[in-house]
Amino acid sequence: MTSRDVAMEYLRCFCAGDINGLKPLLATNLSFKGTLQTYHSALEYLDSLRSTPPERCGYKVLSVTESEDSVAVFYEYQKPEHVIQIAQLFKIRDQKIHDVLLIFDARSFA
Secondary structure, eight states, rough: OOOHHHHHHHHHHHHHHHOOHHHHGGGEEEEOOOSSOOEEHHHHHHHHHSSSOOOOOOEEEEEEEEEEEEEEEEEEEEEEEEOOOOOEEEETTTTTEEEEEEEOOOGGGG
């Protein structure tokens, strides 16, 4: 699986609400930094998702940019009540996501 494949599978699983599908994609020592949360391990991140599962939603990829060890995905997160533009940067090593930077305008959650 290429780094792009890993990032796109993460997005597919997340938007499908498939938390178990995310687990094999994440490195144990995952670092996740988002607009609203920060997590320091895959376990901490997955536990958070289990306690507040993501809603199933649609998504439309706007752009994917790749380098040797990272993939940036810009997409529309499509929920029935609104669409949010999101940017995510994934750092990937050995087909595992080690770092995630998630950026979006949080005002839509206010």
